[in-house]
Amino acid sequence: MTQAHQQTKDIAPLSDADYMRDILRAPVYEVAIISPLQDMPRISQRLGNTIQLKREDRQPVHSFKLRGAYNMMSQLTEAQRKAGVIAASAGNHAQGVAMSGSKLGVKATIVMPRTTPDIKVSGVRSFGGNVILHGNNFDEAKAKAIELSQAHGYTFVPPFDHPSIIAGQGTIGLEMLQQNGHLDYIFLPVGGGGIAAGVAVIVKQLMPHIKVIAVEAEDSACLKAALDAGEPVTLDNVGTFADGVAVKRIGDESFRLCQEHIDDIITVSSDEICAAVKDIFEDTRAISEPSGALSLAGLKRYVEQHQLKDKNLATILSGANTNFHSLRYVSERAELGEKREGLLAVTIPERTGAFLDFCKVLGGRAVTEFNYRHSDDAEANIFVGVRLLNGQEELDSITADLRKGGYAVEDLSDDEMAKVHVRYMIGGRPTKVMKERLYSFEFPEYPGALLRFLNTLGTHWNISIFNYRNHGADYGRVLCGFELEEADLLSFTTHLRELGYSWKDETENPSYRFFLAKQ
Known part of the structure; x- marks a missing residue:
């Protein structure tokens, strides 16, 4: 058992009333701001509901993580402050700990994987954090941080699984209720579960009629796995596109609270997250990191699945510490996530005019991509992107029309290998x-x-x-x-x-x- 895990185990579970007390008196506003709950008119009109976005990207570290880190570190004893703190993180938690340490006069050491982008390492150092680059992933960095904490007497500041961290994040929920007392649903992102647990425990005490929905990335759904098993379990692998929520195991305390207070859970794909990044930009001109747009992606899918109309919905832009170069991927995948583009592999005859005949079957629909190279005198396999106005229903109709026209067709819109690699490799056998x-x-x-x-x-x-x-x-x-x-x-x-x-x-x-x- 790690020291961080033992820390949480050694603390007696707090009651809901204890959490409410701790949230109300959390001193987070010594460093954090009351972030705005901003209207999103474009997507509200499109989905037929009133949608608002909690702008945690406006925090000094561009993420909600500052709240939990500062709340825990402000409660350290004098001896603990003198010894210093340590954390493991590749991004937002690191900056929250570093800034909190600077404000409180506590030496903060952050162990970050060697693969961490320079922009994040520079961000931590700009807040006075001492950065140690170690390991090739978060787990290796965390193991090193715990080893150093035991060797030097540093207090380990976990990213999510600690009552003080959870209470600090819970201040977001209190603000949301004060900013709009007529909410029907709140959608919360889940990585390790700190923000979901903190917001849910305060919302369900003050306004229990509000539905609280947890949102996870499909390839790192550790809360869903825990709910299915009845206890936290460790996933074998997690996807790292939404790296801020790429957590293999939900926190024990955050799981306890989520299991009790979350009304429902939904998972979304990377393409849906990309589409949500685009939605946030179009309504606010803010550029979210992938995990920051996670809960909006879940809101959109939930509205579609449950046919919600005329409801007051709120979600959280939880962070905006994105690497600029990752936006190329987001841009490529956003249309697929919105079902505004379909990708098809189609076999056409190798003869003059075949492409024209193929386009006639498409019925004037816009072709967004066409990849072809001669390889056979009889047939050619082409990779085609088609603009869609009516989502999957339209794509199914196009596929049916092509097959009726004698073409062999394969829908590649959900084929990850085709989207990441093959579309850039057409032309060689x-x-x-x-x-x-x-x-x-x-x-x-x-x-x-x-x-x-x-x-x-x-x-x-x-x-x-x-x-x-x-x-x-x-x-x-x-x-x-x-x-x-x-x-x-x-x-x-x-x-x-x-x-x-x-x-x-x-x-x-x-x-x-x-x-x-x-x-």
């Missing part, structure tokens, strides 16, 4: 029959990552395809093909485990079959 298998990887962005990959795999098996994509995140997306005999698979899988990178076998992926495999 092997000239010989190969025993090829295809794998996707997430590469940590640190010096030597590619060399380690090649040393582990590339010296044993021939690499037949290689495509690398990065959009400013702390990991890269790699698609790699290998010539493998059936007898090689056991040894190859052993080497994959030795490598330690996240991977997936993509050999049966339809976009690979359409565009990259030998026919």
Whole structure:
């Protein structure tokens, strides 16, 4: 058991009344502001509900994390302040701890993964934090922080699973009720559960009729997994696009409170998060980080699923510490997340006028992307993007029309490999029959990552395809093909485990079959 986990276990659970008291007297406004609850007229009109956005990006560290960190650190004993504090974080919590330390005169050390973007490291240092770069991911950085806390007597400041952290975040809920006492629903982002627990526990005591909905990313839904199991569980892997909520295990105390006070939970895809980033920009001109737009993405899906109309809905822009280069990915995926674009693989005859005939079947709809390269005298596989006005229903209609016209069609709109890699690789097939298998990887962005990959795999098996994509995140997306005999698979899988990178076998992926495999 880690020291941080033990810290929470050693604290007797607070009652709801205790939390209300602690939220009411939390001294967060010594550093934080009362963030505005801003109207969102464009999306309100589109969805037929009144939607408001809690602007936590306006905080001095551009995130809500300052509230919890300061509330906990302000309660340290004199001996603890003198010894200093330590935290592990790749972003928002780090800056909250650093600024709180500067305000309170407490030395703050932050252990950050070596893959952390420079903008975040600089942000922590600008608030006076002492940065130690260690490890290739959050778990390694956290282990180092706990080791240092035990060696030097530092107080470990956890990112979410502590009553004082939860109470600090709960001040957001109190503000929302004061800013609009007529809310029907509040949508809350969930990573480790601190903000969801804190807001839910105060809202349900003061205005229990308000529905509190938790929102998670599909690829890091640790609260949903815990609710299904009846207790916190550890996910094997989490996606890191929305890195602010990429948490493998919900906090014990935050789970207890969420299980009691959350009315419902919903998960959303990365594409839906990208669409929500765009919605926030169009209504407020603010640029959210992916995890900051998570709860709006959940609100949109929940409204659609439950056909909500004429309700007062509120959500939170929880952070805006985004890497500028990641916006390229967001821009590419936003239309897919809104179901305003569909991606299709279509087989057309290889003859003059075939593209014109294909476009006639589309019925004048706008083509957003068309990728083609001659590879066969009889048929050609094309990668097509189509602008949509009526979402999935229209895409289904287009697919049906194409099949009726004699075309073989595959819908790739939800095919992650097609969206990340294949759309940029159209035009190449092997000239010989190969025993090829295809794998996707997430590469940590640190010096030597590619060399380690090649040393582990590339010296044993021939690499037949290689495509690398990065959009400013702390990991890269790699698609790699290998010539493998059936007898090689056991040894190859052993080497994959030795490598330690996240991977997936993509050999049966339809976009690979359409565009990259030998026919």
